Amino acid sequence: MIPMERASAHERRMLKILRALNAQDRATLMAFGEFLLAGGAALRAAGGECASVETPPSTPQHEPRPPDESVVAAIKRLRRVYPMLDPSEMLHETSALMAAHVLQGRDAGAVIDELERLFLARYETQGSRSAEEPDPSTNQDAQPL
Template structure:
């Protein structure tokens, strides 16, 4: 893919990519794929889905990658909209992988974060 000289964001991303080690690059790719897979589906004509008001009981596997943990938590808390603030904080936590945090540590932080988001949602929606 030709990055060209015209887009500073693409250039910055390429510069960051070059500085990452192989494992860090894989983490960045998995996170990018997660962002794409989490986009809302539009134009399907499907009926509106009823969103649960309680977290779903999706157990945490014994071994889980940070990205898989983030996906599981998104499914566990379907009532929490993945808006800019939520995605920004989840991304910040996930980027702990780059600084050496383990998947388990990152998932622990994500669970605390999503639990807090859920409590805020409950207060806002009177549940």
């Protein structure tokens, strides 16, 4: 007999919730779980777990949009295209769009279009913000303490 790992309290609670839901709500929960999993690396880094730090490319790494792409797949693709953006800063907006699709039945194509505009706008805002910020090491007006 293969020894089985005992489920944690969180896992048992999740399973209880999943079993209590109807089929549509289960699908919604699974889609949201996949969405959260897609942002897991950023959330773990924000939570303090150790992660290797690499400097992301400064320009988008464009990938073509596949036909019939899901919203979750689009978020993953856009995070690869814009690795210089901090996903935790966009979590509220991306989760609101994901919820509009999953919970309110908004068309996936329209949500993906909006996600693409959101990521592009954040990229452009980040570029203009970093161009405006002076390099503190070159501040000639700094007074010694």
